[in-house]
Each structure stands twice: as C-alpha cells, then as structure tokens.
Amino acid sequence: MGSGERQDVSNGVSGQVGGSVVQARYVDSVHIGMPGNSLPDPMSWPLAREAPESAPTVKGGTDVLPYLPRDHDPALRELLRTHPFVLVTGPPLAGKTFSAWAAIREVGPGLRIYTPPKDTDFRTLPTALRQSPAGGRCVLWLDDLAERLGEGGLDHDVAGQLRHLGVPIVATMSDADYGAYRFGQDSHAQLLRNARVLRVAEGWSEAERTRLAESPNPRHRAVRDEKHVTKYLAVGSELWDEWQWAGDSGGHLRGHLLVRAALDVARCGYRGPVPLISLRETHWEYEEYESRKPELESAEEALAWATKVRHGVAGMLVAGEDERTWRVHGALLGCLPQPPDASDVAAMAWFVAARAAGEDDRAGILAAAREAFGKAVEAEDGTAMFDMGRLLEEHGDAEAADWFVLASDADEDNAAAAGSAGRALAAKGEYGRAVTYLERAVKTGDGDAAALLGKLHLDRARHWLAVAADGGDPESAHQLGRMLQGSDPDEALRRYRQAAEHDTYRNTVAASLGSLLHTAGQVDEAECWYRLGVQAGDTTAVHDLAVLLAGRDDSGSRAEAESLYLRAGKRGPHTHRHSVTHYGVLLVAQGQIVKGVDCLRVAADCGDSFAAYQLGRVLSRGGNSLQARQWFTKAAASGNLAAATALADLEKARADDAG
Template sequence: MGVSDEWEAPNDTAVGVGNSVSDGTFHAPVVQAGAVSGGVHTYYGQPHFSVLPPVSEWPRLDTADPIALGVRRTRRLPGESPLPPYVERYCDEELGDRVREAAREGGLVVVTGAPLSGKTRTVWAALVANLPGKTRVFAPSPGTDLRGLAAVVRGRGEAGCVLWLDDLGGHLGEHGLTPAVLADLVRLRVPVLTTMEDEAYDARRFGAADRVRVLDGTRPVELNRVWSDSELGLLEEAEEPRLWSARLWRGAHTVPEYLAVSPDLVEEWRRAARPARHPRGHLLVRAAVDLYRCGVPDGAVSGEVLREAQRLYPDAYAVAEAESFDDGLAWAAEQRYGVSGLLIPGEKNGTWGVFGGLLADAGDRPGDWPVPLDLWMFALDTAGSRGGRLTVRLSAHVHLVERAKDDPAAAAVLGEINFTVGDLKTAEFWCRIGADAGHTKAAAALGELMVARGASAEAIPYLEQAAEAGDVRSQYSLGLLLVDRAKDWMNRAAEAGHPLAGRALSRLHAVT
C-alpha cells in the first residue's frame, strides 16, 4: 500500500503506512516516519474524505436558523419575524409519525413535491414539532463527504442528532449518502430528513441510468403543490400580515410559490432601474403598479396605455432611453423561477397585470414611491366606464387625502377628479384647500365652480389669483365676469338717473 497522495513525507524520513482504527472504524491513513536518528514517530495523514465537525459543534434545533438550512426567506418588513407562522399541511400528521419513528429507530424520511411547493418548510416544521429542542442538526453542504459521519456520531454521547439533507440529489454519490452510510446511521438510530423534487425522486428511484440504491424501499411523504380547501381555510384564519398578503395577492400561484419568489422579484425589479440594467422595464412595471394603485383593474392595462403612462415619469423616462420599449416589456414579462414574470398577461390579448408581490410591497411601503399626481387623471381617462372612474375617485381619496392637507397640488387633483365624476360640492371643497394654499390651477377651478353656481362675487378673488399667475382661461373668465358686473351696476346707476351711466352702459354693450 502506498503513501496517501494527500500527504507528502519529509525528504529525510522512511515511510510506512497503516490504518488508524477506533471502535472498528477506519478513520485515516497512519504514516510511521522513521527519523534519521532512528526514532519512530506517528503522524496522521489527511483522510480521503473531509473532516466533519463533532456533534457538539452542530447547531441545536431550538437555535438553528431555518433560512440558513434551506427554508426560503419571505418578504420581510421592519419588525417582522424572519418567517411567517407555519400553516398546517394535510401531510403533517403522517410526516410527524415518520419523524418520531426515525428518531427512535433511525432511518430515511423523504418529502417529495413540485418545485416551490413548501417541502423544506414543511420538514422543518415537523422537526421542530416532533424532536427535542436540544437535538443537534447537521446540515452539510451538497457534495460533502459523508463517509466519516458514523464515526463522528459515535462520539455524540447522550446528545440526540439528526442529519438534514435538503434537496437530497446534491448529497448522493459514492462520497455522499450511500446505502452503507445510511445503514451505519440506522444502527446508530440517527434520523435522516430529506427533500426531493418529484421528478428527481422518480429518476433516482426508478430510472435505469440515475437510480440510486439508497432510495430502495423508501416510501416518500408526498406534498401536493395545490392547497386543499381545508388548508386554504387555515390560511384564511391566519392574522400574520405576510399570510394575509399571500391570501390576497397570490393570484394563480400557490401560497409557497408566492411567498418564495416575492422577495426576489421585488428586489430584482427595484435594482433594475439603473441605466446598465433594465430602466425601461423597471419603468413599465412601475407604471402598471401605479395604475393599479389608482384603481385601474389588474390585468386590464394595455401595452399602449403603458407606452403613454411612462411619459408621466419624466426623470425615469429620460433614463429609460437606454432600453427600447419592446425590450423593456419583454424583460418585465419574462417568467422567473418557473412561476411568474413581473408583468403577467391579462385576460384580453395585449393586456397586462402585475405579480401580486409587487402590488403588496407597494401597498406596504407607500412612502417609498408615491403615485405621480399627473397619473391620477390619466388613470381616470383610462378607466373608461363610470364605475371605473368612481373606483379611481375612491382610490384617490384613500391615497391623497392626508397628503392634500400639506400639498396643494394633491388637493387640486382631488378637486379635479371629483369635478370630473360630477361631485361638484366635494370638488369645490378640495379646490378651495388648494387655492387658499396658493395653487393656481385649484384657484382657477374654484372660481369656475363658484361662477357656475351663481356665486360670482365669491369667485372674483380666486379668478384674479389665477389670472395674475398667468392662467389665460381665468383671465378671460374674469374679464367676462367683470364686464357683466359692470353692466349690472351701470344699469342700476342709469335707472337711478346718473347722467353719464347710460352713455357708459352703451359702450359696455358695444364691447360685448
């Protein structure tokens, strides 16, 4: 037997090799090096397999980080826990029985399901619910050499432990979880908890080319992709904001799909605004989100509407010139993770909706990027029907009332929206707030509203305010109003016998 290729003896030694054995288990090559002086020393060469940490260094179940062990993170707002509460699945009882049995007798537990069906979270919940918190968890990286694991576990003392192999396919092979390694762990009563996607399991369990013996005789716990009515009922009862978000915004996606991909899609969209990324795509998605916030139904926004709406973001529109409209739209609609694009095809050809996670994020962080004020009237025109316009009006009140108390431009928008839908009293209320704060457009609209209801005297100061600011329509309206009032007063003076009033009145009539 030759010297291990992974250990090089010093030049002045004579070398022989033996085996290091402890409790009948091979650990590593032993190198006996005879020094020049004739003394013999024992060195332990590098093993063929990686050195595994002792059980005492494995994290405890009650302090382990499930996200670090493979559970997908969800979108998280400040103050929220790392993960939302677990919603019970139909297979939890069966899985719990299998986990407890494996803890007593050792053995392999495999949970299978479609991608993003919640396998890892479900297995983690089963571990936490059925094993003591002091249980030590070993979660090696894919490709880790597991041949020395049994020797490590033998030195665990009284500590209970579990081998956690998320996505088992990455842990198979001659240096991974082999039948021999599994048999050793079963003898040591170590449970092995694993997940596999359905197709990968079928290929490794039944396929001729990829079949692995470690799965022989296994009976997986199957996790359905689609949630049952009873599972959705439990979701309905949940009060945690992220679960409410999944209930409201997941659309055609499953709850785990929505929770798993939301943070990545939101982050990708936010970072895409840079000129070197996808500024046009970012802008088109933002316009679609904002139109929904304005009350335009999701899935009802056409490509042409997006083409026009993007112009209402002048700064972003200038940056977006680095990318064409078609390229930006294609990027936004590209499906991510086999689940969803940022934009989703609507029911009608050429229309678009928005992935629900983006809508939820916009609702949770409204101060990050308020809807441009000009977009509200554009949304009102886009809505079309009276019912649609009333929805936009309601959304405007939800979003703009607080802002309008300090922002006269927002008050002016509320006034204009209410005027358009025919609520003149509310329109006058908001226009007065904007006008009294110095907003020219609000003053002009308020003056017109007052004239229309016969309050000409009240209208004059507001029309003058707008006229002096350069509003041409107000200048014209004010001129007509003042001429009419001059006629009225001259007529009264003439009737009272003023000698010059009649002549002045004739000139006024000639003017108009």
C-alpha cells in the same frame, strides 16, 4: 422523532474492505478509516429551535418570508414523530423545503440539525455520532436528496445505521427524481422504499389562500390571488433585487420605470392588468424619465426586459387576458408600503387605477387617494391637491371643488386650479365663492373662466333684479325685461307690464313694451305704447312708431312716419342714424331719390351698414357701379351679408362683361 428497533444480528462494514471481520451477536459497524473527510463535531451543529426560520437552501437567501401554515402540515409533522426517514416530494418551487424545515423546527426543537456540505462522505457519519455526546439527539437534513445518492452519499446501509442510532432523516426530492430513483432494483430504490413520503402539491387551497389574505405580512397578501403562490413567494425577493438594481445601475432604466408604473397602479388599489399605453403614460411622469433620458433603452427593449420570465416562474410584468395589457408580479407588490403617500407614486397611477376598476373597487381607490393626498394639504402642495381634485372630478365627485379650492389657495398663480375651483363651485351652486376663483383665473388669462364669470354675473343679475322687481321696483322689472327679451319674450312681457303698473314709470317702459308687442304681432297695442312714449319725448318710441307706420299702405300713415323719422333724425344722426336710414329708404320708395340718397349717405357715414348697403343698391340701379361697389364693400366689411352677396354679383357681372 421516530427511530427503528434493533435486530438480533446487525453488523455492517462501511468504507474500505479490510482483513478479517468478527461476526458477533451485535456489532454496530466496522469503520475502516477514510482520512481527510472528518466531520464537524455534532455538538457544534445548530439546535433546531435556534436555527433560522428558513432553511439555508431556501431560494431567496436571508430575505425569506415567515412560514405560513399549509394544509399538509399536520400530516407531515405526524410522519416526523413516528418515522425515522421522511421524504417530502413535489414539483419544483412547490414549498417542499420550507414545509419540511418548518416541521423539523416544530417537532424536534431540541435536536441538532446537520446539513452536510456537498462533498460529505456519509459513511463517516454514524461513527461521528456514536463518538459525540450529541448521540442520537440529531437530525440529518438533506434538501434535494438526489444530489446525495452518488459515491459516498446516503445509501441503505448508512440509513440503517442512523435509524439504529435514533437519528432521523428528513429529505426533499422533486417528483421527477423520485420517479427516476424509486422504482427499480438498485440500491437507490432500496433506500427510498424505506422512506415515508409526503407529496406537497403546487396549488393552494381556499383555506390556505384565506391565511394568505389574513397574514400580517404584505408580501403574503400580495400573492393571495396568484395561481402559483409558492413560486411567486420563492422568487419575489430575487425579482425585487433585480428590479432595484436595474434602476440604480441604469442598465434597464426604462424597464425599471415601466415596472414601477405597474407597481404604483397596484399600490393605488387596482391589481388587474391595464393597457400598456397607460403604463407608459404613467412612467413618463417620473423624474428619472427626464433627468436620465440618455440612459433610457428603447420602449421595445424595456418591455422585453420587464416581461422576461425569470426562474421559470414569471416576469416582473405578467400578461393579462386582453392583448397588450399587463400587471405587476404580485410578489413585487408586497415589497412596498400600501397604500402609498401621494408623493410616493406618479399621480397618473391613481387615474389609471380608478379608470380600470369596477364601481365598487373604485370607491375604495378614491378613499385611499383621499387619505394619501391628505398629507399634501399639510405640506401645502398645490400640485398634488390639484391632481386629487382632477381625480375626483373625473368620477363625478362633488368633493373635487374643495380640493381645487385648496390647490388654488396654496398657489394663487395656478390658473388651472383657480379656474377648476370656480367651475366646480358654480356647478354646486356656490356662486359667490365661484366668482372669487374665476376672477383669480381671469387675471392669469383664462378665457373660459372669463366667459363663465360673465354668465354667472348675468345669472346673478337676473336673480337679484327679479327679487327687486317682485319687491316693487319698476326699474328692476324694466331692466329684467330687457335682459329676457331675446331668450324668454313671454317673461320679458310680463316684467314690462309689471313695470308699467307704476304710474311714474309707465312712460319710461312704453317704448320697450311697444317694441316687444310689435315683434309679437300685437300691432294695435304696440302703437298705443309707442304713442305714449312719443308723448313723453322718448326718441326710441318716435323711431319705432315711424317704422310701424311706414309699413302701412295709407298715405296718412306714411306722411306721419316721414315726420317722425325727421323728428328722430334731428336729435342727431350719430345717435339716431337708424331713423335717418329708414327715412332715406322711405324717400327712395316715394321716388325722392336725391333726397333719399342724401339721408342714406349721412347715416352710412355715421357707421350704419344697412344704410351703406341701401345706398349701394340705389347707386347700382342708377348705373353707378363704381360708387355702388365702394358702398357694398364698406357694408360687407361691417358684416352685412346682403352687401357681400351684392358685391359678389357685381364683380361677376363685370367679369362677364369683360369676357
């Protein structure tokens, strides 16, 4: 390191002024004793190359990060090589101390570093150095020089003697103190005028941030996007210690859990701010939230503690641009492993991170989740695997089905996992596998799974009946037509005709084909198929043909309809009560009231609500309101809306009469 040249005459007196002083061509100094302020032997001072990587005065104690090269390093080190007094200035927590200390270790590894205690009398230092074998192979390190400028501190005279001995001075000073001491006429200004000054800026350049991002240390990488990098690095370990203490001591347990939630969200891959409610939903999942509930402070107290600014830098939670959004302090993030294991964070943290992230970042989060939850498969942790499935399902990833299957296989009693597996597999078209898991879910009482299972069976039945019908099986074509008659009448008609192409099956499908044609308004062809069914003894065809003929005006058709109703009804009123009902309605229309009422009563007693309704109408028109009310009530109880309306009208009329 640099040193000054000897002057022709250079005498000095330090300490107390005594008697006569001899002036000579060159006398280094006259030191008149100051007892009680002896310095340690300079040979005991640590060598720079053996000194710790961080200065003793660096904030953070022993838990300080390795020094990361800064853009100003080359200029600072050149100053140390060429000048005896180098002063590093800058704003608080800008990295002055770390930069200067790293430069000393780099430029003068063989020098012994003297870091004087606060009460050191610097006037004794030159003599101690002259008397030691260490001599000029030392460097004076003064962090925060402003504290060493008082009585007995560093002054222009002592600095001159050290320069003569070849002992460089490396010091730091805040911008404010430098401005206060440098510009004036006193001895402090005289001292500082001889220093070579390098100012460390608070901001970090893009090149420096790139080095942060490429650093092997996660705490460096964690603050690469922070505005005040050095401040965050300086207080990171302090925040970490306080956060852990809060969780252990219980003094701010809820605040600790709130910060933990933000940490987990960031560790999952999203470092931006998230809504406070999302952090609270996450912190509810921690075991401590329930097990230590009596220790929890209020939500407001927890937030105040977590966001309180520490060391004039930042809180553990840092506010986002949007109201009531927060993110974790970057320096805290670097203290934990990333990415985390599935068991190491709350499951909700993955959901919060993925929801908050943009599409590109979300892909990375889901990839990290796959890796993290992969360990859950080895551990057969059904709950964790189910959570992973839900996460993927929420973002439309078909792989969710595989995770639900794994979760259900690990815990067959997990109805949610089984139901989700079945639904996801069905959505992928894997119906056979879906049925297995839906049936498992149904056994645990999952009604939605039962509904989907029925639909799947119905769909599969349609599929296989179509395969069989196209393969020439008329019964399959007939059954398929019945299934499709309500939803796809055109396809149902095609399938009925397909079945009717087989001579041996034509009579069997006749009634179904006639009914569909009748509904479609193709009455003439429908009648043909009905009559074919009647000839074959199909009672359904008998009834349906009677209904068709009863709707005509000619007496011959009505007579035939009556005969057909009787024929169907004779097969048993319980089985063919609809025919009995229609026959009764027909008799009433023909004026055969007594006979018609008897038929309707038989059908109504067999459970036909339409017959009960018609019977009530006949009795009401005949003035028998009491019996009419009974039959309307019975029909309405079976879901007949017309009967319910008629009953209401009857009651209203009775109320009006009473009024």
